[in-house]
Amino acid sequence: MFLRGFVSGTAASTVVFAVIYASVNRKEIYRESDNPSFEDINKLERGREILKYGFPNRGPELMYYTNHVLAYDRAKRTPVWVAEHITAETLKGYASRKYEKFLPDPRIPQMFSAQNSDYQKSGWSRGHMSPAGNHKHSQEAMKDSFFLSNIVPQNFENNAGFWNRLEMYCRDLTKDFQSVRIISGPLVMPYTEEGKKFIKYQIIGDNEVAVPTHLYKIILAERKSQPVAVGVFVIPNQPLDFSHHLSKYQITLHQLESRTGIKFVPNLDLSKTVNLCDIHSCLI
Structure with missing residues (x-):
């Protein structure tokens, strides 16, 4: 090194x-x-x-907040990915979501930002990628999580149901692991029609916010002197009942990276990791 x-x-x-x-x-x-x-x-x-008149750019590669980091897609008006780090200690506290409102991120130029009006009467909820429940230790971190840069259009039932249970599962992991690192984001998956593959997704509002067909979550659970436990899940952005086992939606990190074009954890030697669902129940 x-x-x-x-x-x-x-x-x-x-x-x-x-x-x-x-x-x-x-x-x-x-x-x-x-x-x-x-x-x-x-x-x-x-x-x-x-490039006499400057370099074309899509904005900053990374945006840092009190308790999360993200990359933002200015074209889709949603995050590309959102990373966070939780422990049993960081989940303690009295910060409350009742003091916060969803707001456009002031760091994103208005022409590239979603607005609350885009979500109104759209049939889609404002889904946190870094959930408010992970930021009770800091009201400032809680506030940051309500910026629309951390939000994607999400099915109401999915947001309040299966995805919420997955977020709770991540928090529960801090009881058994010293540290839990999470990367979440939206995904558009292809579908097949008449033997041909297509990419199709809805857009909502005047700012044409992209609605993902799926959501992904990468979980890296750490114990001292033990291999990192890795779980990668791709969840359909639709109603799901609790009879579905989380492992049904598990894929490999390589598969997700191939789909997104992103190397999520380039400094992690995957040959020295273990499957999270092999060492910990993936029941939610």
């Missing part, structure tokens, strides 16, 4: 030096064009000419 960091740092320093050198002596760069690093500088300079 140290060597990798050292090499990365050395490479970064070399690039910085090359950029400075390039700006001072362009003729020398072209004379040394057989050197790959100098070729990269030429590409960089050409890129800056191409």
